Amino acid sequence: MGEIILLKRFSFSVLFILMLGAVLAACSDDSEEASSETGGGEEGETTISFIHWRGEDTDSFNKIIENFEAEYPDINVNMSAFPSDQYESTLQTKLKNGASGDVFAMFPGVQFETITGAGLAADISGEEFVSRFIDQYISVGEADGAQYGLPLQLVFNIPVYNKTMFDEYGLEPPKDWEGFLEVNKTLKENGVEYPIVFPAADNGQGQFMNPMMMNNELDEEIWVKVQEGERKVTEDWWVKTLEQIKELNDNGYFGQDALGITQDASGTIFAQEKAGMLAMGSYMMAQVHDQNPDMEMGLLAPITTSEEDMVFEGIHTTTFMLSVNEESDKKEEAKKFIEFLTRPESASIYANDTGQMLTLEDVNYESEVLKAQEPWTQKNTRFQPRYTITNGQVQDAVLGSIDSVLTGVEPAEAAEQAQQIIDQSL
CATH class of the missing domain: 3.40.190.10 (Periplasmic binding protein-like II)
Incomplete structure (x- = not known):
């Protein structure tokens, strides 16, 4: 009799564990599917990651992101800025598997060689927004005849x-x-x-x-x-x-x-x-x-x-090269964001807020800081x-x-x- 009672208790315990596991698995599957479809936002929305090293530009970028999200309500932009030394040493890791940095900025030189050599920057040569840049300033973002980065800033x-x-x-x-x-x-x-x-x-x-x-x-x-x-x-x-x-x-x-x-x-x-x-x-x-x-x-x-x-x-120097992560599954949304960033009205907001000369045509420079730099474009x-x-x-x-x-x-x-x-x- 004791053996029968023990067997029944064991059966009920096993049954309970199996039922609990099935419920949790179903919840897990639903959660993963929703996260994949929405990118972390509301249902039907996509969230893209934008990473760079210029924390001092955050307020200006936030203005532009707000305007972008108003025009593209189905795309959210999650921006993260890191200290420049940390960014230089960890960018490759951040980009792998498309985990972050659907849109990212990179330095010319060693970092550009490292990222393009690892196949982590997408070829954006054929995009319409490339033509907005002044030709003489964007060659630093080219490799093997392809455009992998578009340097936004012109620095002296x-x-x-x-x-x-x-x-x-x-x-x-x-x-x-x-x-x-x-x-x-x-x-x-x-x-x-x-x-x-x-x-x-x-x-x-x-x-x-x-x-x-x-x-x-x-x-x-x-x-x-x-x-x-x-x-x-x-x-x-x-x-x-x-x-x-x-x-x-x-x-x-x-x-x-x-x-x-x-x-x-x-x-x-x-x-x-x-x-x-x-x-x-x-x-x-x-x-x-x-x-x-x-x-x-x-x-x-x-x-x-x-x-x-x-x-x-x-x-x-032409730097702060805007790029698209080759391993991202949101490349089209990433390109839309770069297209928006490089419009004259967006670029003018960024330039005058941050005091940065840009490599784009048709930027309206208003600040005293920028007017002091303009003569150097002719030297x-x-x-x-x-x-x-x-x-x-x-x-x-x-x-x-x-x-x-x-x-x-x-x-x-x-x-x-x-x-x-x-x-x-x-």
Whole structure:
């Protein structure tokens, strides 16, 4: 009798477990199907992921996204912005399997090579919105005859200067190396704490190296040749660049401990008028203007040669390349979003909100920050040399040689150490 009761209890237990499992499985199937169909929104809606590194542009993008969702009520846009260093190191992982980044932005250079090499950027060559971009600025997003990225931003990677302060001390943007040293000396003698604030703690080397070397080595394929072993950083052009950076540092023109200053801190120092120049680029001008709207700013490039030997007046970069994830199952919706972002009315909102020059036709620039940059579109500027380095180890070695000089290593020795690393990477 006890055995019969035990058997019945066992049967009922098994039956209950089987019924519970069936119910849970049905709920799970329904949930997964709904998530797949709606993309996380209401029934019949799709949600696309838009990822990038410019958190400071979030408010402007939110305006444009609101307008986009009003025109396309069946498409929601989920935007995420990450710190630039994290974004550079993790983008490939984020894109795999279409998990995020239906629309994503990427840097030219190493990141572009990595993402396109992994087959994670879709070919958007045939899309109508490609024709809205100025031809000369979009080649950086091409590979093997296909367009994988459309650089939205036109940046001038040359120091920003405090025009108000320059006027006070009777200074003009210098035209040669001796003039650049004299400007720094005058600022220092007048008690300016940082004649040129140089944020070498995170991003400064990769920016400041460009105008410093642009006339020391005129070959625009120089870094390609270094990567292929045809040229070396132990040659005069790079050693001279390191010597000139050392000269600025040894004279105290970078202030105290450039290796301890971050990009954000440098912007604040400059906005507080503790510096005459900011060794970054035009992309910092809007941030500075927000902190100090009374400061009048301009752009200048250190000319490291005589005026007669100068060829390039400055550096430009086309960056923030808009791309579609090849592994996304929402490519059509992603393309609609890029089409909307690149319309003149959307582009004008973004440009004037963020203080960014763009690579698009028919943008209406209204802000003071942008009007200060416009003259540079007519100057003889060179594409940022650092972004022609596509080997991460080579890039680290080059930037590391600048760090070495800032810590007291002689330029020739720093260049030799860098070349040893480059040789190993090849």
